[in-house]
Amino acid sequence: MNIAIVGLGIIGGSYCKALKAHTPHYVIGINRTPEVAEQALAQGAIDEIGTPEALGKADVIFLCMYPQACADFLKENGQYIRKDAIVTDAAGIKRALCPQLKEIADGFGFTYVGSHPMAGKEKNGFSASDENLFMGASFIITPCGAPHTAVNALSGLALEIGFGTIKITTPEEHDRMIAFTSQLPHILACAYVLSPCCPKHKGFSAGSYRDVSRVANINAKLWTELFLENQEPLVAELEVLNENLTNIFQAVKNEDKEALFALLERGHQVKQALGE
Amino acid sequence: MNIAIVGLGIIGGSYCKALKAHTPHYVIGINRTPEVAEQALAQGAIDEIGTPEALGKADVIFLCMYPQACADFLKENGQYIRKDAIVTDAAGIKRALCPQLKEIADGFGFTYVGSHPMAGKEKNGFSASDENLFMGASFIITPCGAPHTAVNALSGLALEIGFGTIKITTPEEHDRMIAFTSQLPHILACAYVLSPCCPKHKGFSAGSYRDVSRVANINAKLWTELFLENQEPLVAELEVLNENLTNIFQAVKNEDKEALFALLERGHQVKQALGE
Numbered sequence: 001m002n003i004a005i006v007g008l009g010i011i012g013g014s015y016c017k018a019l020k021a022h023t024p025h026y027v028i029g030i031n032r033t034p035e036v037a038e039q040a041l042a043q044g045a046i047d048e049i050g051t052p053e054a055l056g057k058a059d060v061i062f063l064c065m066y067p068q069a070c071a072d073f074l075k076e077n078g079q080y081i082r083k084d085a086i087v088t089d090a091a092g093i094k095r096a097l098c099p100q101l102k103e104i105a106d107g108f109g110f111t112y113v114g115s116h117p118m119a120g121k122e123k124n125g126f127s128a129s130d131e132n133l134f135m136g137a138s139f140i141i142t143p144c145g146a147p148h149t150a151v152n153a154l155s156g157l158a159l160e161i162g163f164g165t166i167k168i169t170t171p172e173e174h175d176r177m178i179a180f181t182s183q184l185p186h187i188l189a190c191a192y193v194l195s196p197c198c199p200k201h202k203g204f205s206a207g208s209y210r211d212v213s214r215v216a217n218i219n220a221k222l223w224t225e226l227f228l229e230n231q232e233p234l235v236a237e238l239e240v241l242n243e244n245l246t247n248i249f250q251a252v253k254n255e256d257k258e259a260l261f262a263l264l265e266r267g268h269q270v271k272q273a274l275g276e
Numbered sequence: 277m278n279i280a281i282v283g284l285g286i287i288g289g290s291y292c293k294a295l296k297a298h299t300p301h302y303v304i305g306i307n308r309t310p311e312v313a314e315q316a317l318a319q320g321a322i323d324e325i326g327t328p329e330a331l332g333k334a335d336v337i338f339l340c341m342y343p344q345a346c347a348d349f350l351k352e353n354g355q356y357i358r359k360d361a362i363v364t365d366a367a368g369i370k371r372a373l374c375p376q377l378k379e380i381a382d383g384f385g386f387t388y389v390g391s392h393p394m395a396g397k398e399k400n401g402f403s404a405s406d407e408n409l410f411m412g413a414s415f416i417i418t419p420c421g422a423p424h425t426a427v428n429a430l431s432g433l434a435l436e437i438g439f440g441t442i443k444i445t446t447p448e449e450h451d452r453m454i455a456f457t458s459q460l461p462h463i464l465a466c467a468y469v470l471s472p473c474c475p476k477h478k479g480f481s482a483g484s485y486r487d488v489s490r491v492a493n494i495n496a497k498l499w500t501e502l503f504l505e506n507q508e509p510l511v512a513e514l515e516v517l518n519e520n521l522t523n524i525f526q527a528v529k530n531e532d533k534e535a536l537f538a539l540l541e542r543g544h545q546v547k548q549a550l551g552e
Contacts, residue, residue: 118482122547138479167479177480180473185484187528188464190543191520195513197456198546203414203443204453206394208461211487217547220540227528227536237471238525244467245521249514252463252503260503264496267466270474271398271493 001157004028004050004058006073008036010121011090012064013129016045018161021131025157028054036126045129052077060086060157063101066222067091067229071100078108086150088115092178094171096229098144111150114142114171116178117163122217136164142171179233184241186223189216279433280304280326280334282349284312286397287366288340289405292321294437297407301433304330312402321405328353336362336433339377342498343367343505347376354384362426364391368454370447372505374420387426390418390447392454393439398493412440418447455509460517462499465492 003019005012008031019027029046031037037049048054055061055077063070070089081087087110091097098114105112119137121128139158143151155166169177192198193216201209227234244263251260279295281288284307295303305322307313313325324330331337331353339346346365357363363386367373374390381388395413397404415434419427431442445453468474469492477485503510520539527536 118480120482120484137482140480165479169480174480177473177476180471181477181481181485184468184471185488187521187524188468188488189484190540191517191524192460192464193543193546194520194539195456195460195516197453197513199550200453201457201550203441204394204416204445204450205457206396206413208396208465208491209457211490212461212464213547213552214487215484216543217552218540218544220537220544223540224533224537228531228533231528231531235525235529237473238521238528240471241467242521242525244470245463245514245518248463248467249511249518252507252514253511255504255507257500257504261496261500263470264466264494264499267469267492268494268496270469271489274475274477276489276493 001059002026002028002057003157004030004055004061005046005064006030006061007032007064007069008040008126008129009064010124010126010128010133011117012062013040013045013126014119014131014133015062015064015090015161016040017129017131018134020045020047022162023157023160028058030054040126053080055080055085056082058082058085060088060154063087063089066225067093067097068225071097071104074101074104078104078110081108081110083109085110086146086154087112088154090115090117092116092182092226093229094142094174098142098171102144111146112144113146113150113154114144115154115158116140116142116174118182122215124219132162134158135162138165138167139163140167140169140174142169142174144171175230176233179230179237183227183230183234184237186215186218187227187238188241189213190218192216277335277433278302278304278333280306280331280337281322281340282306282337283308283340283345284316284402284405285340286400286402286404286409287393288338289316289321289402290395290407290409291338291340291366291437292316293405293407294410296321296323298438299433299436304334306330316402329356331356331361332358334358334361336430337364339363339365342501343369343373344501346373347380350377350380354380354386357384357386359385361386362422362430363388364430366391366393368392368458368502369505370418370450374418374447378420387422388420389422389426389430390420391430391434392416392418392450394458398491400495408438410434411438414441414443415439416443416445416450418445418450420447451506452509452512455506455513459503459506459510460513462491462494463503463514464517465489466494468492
């Protein structure tokens, strides 16, 4: 197949590298900044630098830009896409984006299937991309009414790329779960490192500091967009967290040993039940 | 040297294994439950199973029990300890414990030096111990008035064991920093996994879920003691966290894009400045 990757950041770049490393497919890279596409070509991460017109050659197109930029790009360049092509995105929010992309796809007559690769790093850009970024990770698909054949084709391609799990869901469930699994840890990490103790942590810290603070090295522009586009589920999760944190806080403050033990033990039980 | 390790849990067990693997010292293991000591001997993690009377042979003694249990043990068995021996502990809190241990040591005439190995796992017990647990980690020493020679002897032993950094500080600074670097991440992890979304996370999660939730698999009894014995610095850190979290929460709730971006960008800057 001919696969076009639009946007060669960490996610798009990793798709290119994984496709070249683990599949026989032909990879067309499209990027706003030409230097990055040239670098990708020089490194063998893509077979060809594409212009939007080159989308006409693609069987599958991955849009790997900021959420709103995906919609803008597709609206402008949908005219070049074949009617038998499958277009997907890689955005971390789905309710706000999938209906827009589906409407554009329906207008032009090609198929849109939403997806979200559950992998990332606390770094950005093509230089952080990695052929093994998706190895064993979960590939979430939000079909949004796409035919089974298209969903199956995309699933198959994801498994070829190295994903370990395919999760098919709705944009609503995706956004609710992502608020918890991904957005909340990023907010926690940022709030955590704003303590005046943080710059002095060296020599006093170990794995638990490292892990909770890791994703504070955030792409603030991207995550501001992701948080605000997922406001409702995120606010709900922040309220749940705030309540649980307050309960622990109060138990410490009141020296309520039994309440504190019970709350910590519940945390322990949740992880034990998950086998983690 | 003859080194006695009292308490063969994850930390004590790892001291034994690291001493046997990386140093020529003779290791005496003392444990309340005889089965664990027998297992350690069978695995070659110790050279000898000791009774408290065997403490008389030891040049250095590591107390690796729950904080208050260390004080009780030392009071009861200090009579067996040589006056030229160095006794240290491994407890995660220092203000509440060091003065007690120092007083007991002064009473018997041997030397006490506080220490805290900055390493651990989300598992407990001898079965979780590991000869490389301390490799490259920080070894915090709270001298509490001990002579330089004793501090230097303990530092040297820590480096032999595999620690990468020696940090010498006061019990007060230790407890203030540990509230941030270690206690807060454990509280955050527990509060986080209490969301009703947590048991359903599989397929929707990746590294950020894994990292922030890791230490929620907590030893609730031990950490209840550690939190309450460090109440004042911990409450101060919880207040700082609560304020920063509330600021982000409000920015999301009010769709205040600029404020949200500014808060996330500050988190990013802190980590960037630390080179993390």
